[in-house]
Amino acid sequence: MKRFFIIALIVISVFSVQSVFAQANDKMLEEFLKVAMVKEQFDETVNMMMSQQSKAFAGQGKIPDEVAKVLQGFYKKYLTWETVKNDMTKAYSETFTQEEIQAMIKFYSTPAGQSIVKKQPQLTQKIMLLTMASMQKHMPELQASLMEIMKKKQPAK
Template sequence: MKAFVIAAWLLLVTFQLGFGQVRDSHRAAAEAMLVATQAENNFDASIDQLLAQQVGQNPGMKDYEGVMKTFFAKYMSWNALKEEMTKLYTDEFSEEELKKLTVFYQTDVGKKMVAKQTVILQKSMALGQQLVRSHMPELQEAIQKRREELEKK
């Protein structure tokens, strides 16, 4: 009986170790896809754009821009997040899917997608902000109404 329990435990541990870890080839596929998408350049450029936007919207932050850049370089740069980003992709995509994505991003259309991705994201965010601003009175009215309801309780 003792031998059976030990064998079952070893089998369970081996099973968990084999399936609980990402294979090196899966990880390599994720890294190749991230290279094909120029993730490092795009990621760091996005952080720079975010900082520039924040300073543009709040000129008082200009004096703190260097501090913010240092902070983001330490905690939000590609080097700081590469491992987590790789894991994110291995969690969401199979090795085969990552390889297919890499092939796509190496095509002319894939390269265009990478080149336009930041612009599209910026424009979509601006569109969202514009829509919210244009309906802000409606939101403010709803918030005021809810505030009054809460005050009555």
């Protein structure tokens, strides 16, 4: 009987310690998300995506305009900070150790870290535009390759 109580006490202690570590980790992640301005960057990225899609559909007639509105409604419903925060927090906690998160908090709390955080969306947009321009430049080559495959797959007449 005494052995049972000791084992039960050990099990309860382990779960209590894990709970304390989880709470500390959650607080640390919250602080990281705040100093790294992850929510703001996420919101800006989603807004950028919606804006680009609206521009892509603009002036193409009634149906594309309706499609753009549906896409925007979809994003506003399912791609919000509230809908992704838990998954994002989990991804950070599974990817980085507590020491790494602490180091990132320390860095992003500095003026240099804040400067990088504020410039990150601009950098992301520039890279995206460069990537899209590069892809568009080589699109004829891709289309030719795809057409060649389509020709081979068509049944002989």
